[in-house]
Amino acid sequence: MRKLFLMTIIVLTAMAALVAFAGDHPEATEATEATEATEATEATALPEDITIDACADTKAAVEFPHKAHFEYATCVDCHHTSEGLTAETAADMEVATCMSCHLEPEEAETPKCSEKSTKKNPYHINCIGCHKTYLKEHEDSSAPKKCAACHPKPAE
Numbered sequence: 502m503r504k505l506f507l508m509t510i511i512v513l514t515a516m517a518a519l520v521a522f523a524g525d526h527p528e529a530t531e532a533t534e535a536t537e538a539t540e541a542t543e544a545t546a547l548p549e550d551i552t553i554d555a556c557a558d559t560k561a562a563v564e565f566p567h568k569a570h571f572e573y574a575t576c577v578d579c580h581h582t583s584e585g586l587t588a589e590t591a592a593d594m595e596v597a598t599c600m601s602c603h604l605e606p607e608e609a610e611t612p613k614c615s616e617k618s619t620k621k622n623p624y625h626i627n628c629i630g631c632h633k634t635y636l637k638e639h640e641d642s643s644a645p646k647k648c649a650a651c652h653p654k655p656a657e
């Protein structure tokens with residue numbers, strides 16, 4: 502577990518270094534532009550922050566600091582159908598989005614992202630479930646559990 506964590510840090514640091522390097526060279530030639538395109542693909546493969554909005558209807562879209570969460574759970578804890586997914590294997594795997602199964606689920610019992618209930622929405626079960634457990638032991642934690650903390654009220 503500790504080894505895996507260290508590997509994750511090493512991989513993330515390497516990626517950050519690559520991105521920083523690309524950023525330092527705006528006067529890129531065609532050849533480096535091609536390299537940047539490859540890096541961009543890698544960056545998309547492991548998104549840093551994600552706006553979850555495929556179901557946003559009555560509530561505002563939710564900002565999710567994805568990479569920050571690599572510290573709190575394994576990839577498979579959340580990507581529960583992606584067997585063998587780790588920061589290392591991600592580049593060689595197709596990672597199905599939650600939405601591909603939870604937007605219009607085949608089975609009526611499968612949690613659906615348009616649900617308001619804490620027990621029927623896959624994100625409410627996953628996100629709020631973990632935050633509540635964590636808050637029990639870390640009272641000063643910033644893990645959000647109030648509606649408006651995840652669905653900010655739109656400015657009027």
Ligand code: HEC
Nearest residue numbers: 554555556557558559560563615617624628646647648651
């Ligand atoms: C930890 C973050 C989090 C908290 C706290 C949270 N939600 Fe959500 N909620 C989400 C996410 C993520 C989605 C999926 C959004 C999407 O796919 O567009 C969602 C979806 C929804 C939806 C369906 C989409 C829509 O816009 O109609 C409703 C309704 C909703 N939440 C209501 C609530 C209410 C009410 C509360 C408080 C009791 C709450 N949420 C608390 C993260 C959260």
Ligand code: HEC
Nearest residue numbers: 546547551570571574575576579587588591596598599600
């Ligand atoms: C706390 C939960 C959580 C953890 C931990 C987590 N992810 Fe994610 N990941 C998500 C959510 C939520 C999305 C957005 C999916 C959606 O919108 O349907 C996502 C999106 C992704 C995507 C983009 C999929 C696409 O095609 O848009 C990849 C790739 C990914 N995660 C890989 C990983 C890897 C690799 C790890 C472990 C190092 C990991 N995730 C850890 C919740 C998590």
Ligand code: HEC
Nearest residue numbers: 579580581582597598599601602610611612623624626627
């Ligand atoms: C390939 C389809 C698929 C993908 C991708 C997928 N799910 Fe699911 N999920 C399901 C199905 C089917 C169920 C209901 C049966 C079950 O529990 O396995 C489910 C159940 C769940 C549950 C309820 C588990 C419980 O104990 O009640 C949660 C929470 C959940 N998914 C969250 C997520 C999140 C978050 C993601 C993305 C990070 C995700 N799912 C990706 C198909 C998928």
Ligand code: HEC
Nearest residue numbers: 563564565573574624627628631632635641642643644645
């Ligand atoms: C396995 C546990 C777990 C899951 C699942 C999880 N989180 Fe978290 N989340 C945490 C912890 C732990 C923290 C940070 C606690 C701290 O630093 O005080 C956190 C913090 C956050 C924060 C605040 C970040 C900040 O800058 O303070 C947001 C926003 C957030 N989570 C959104 C989500 C959303 C949206 C989901 C579902 C897609 C989710 N989380 C799923 C454990 C989890």
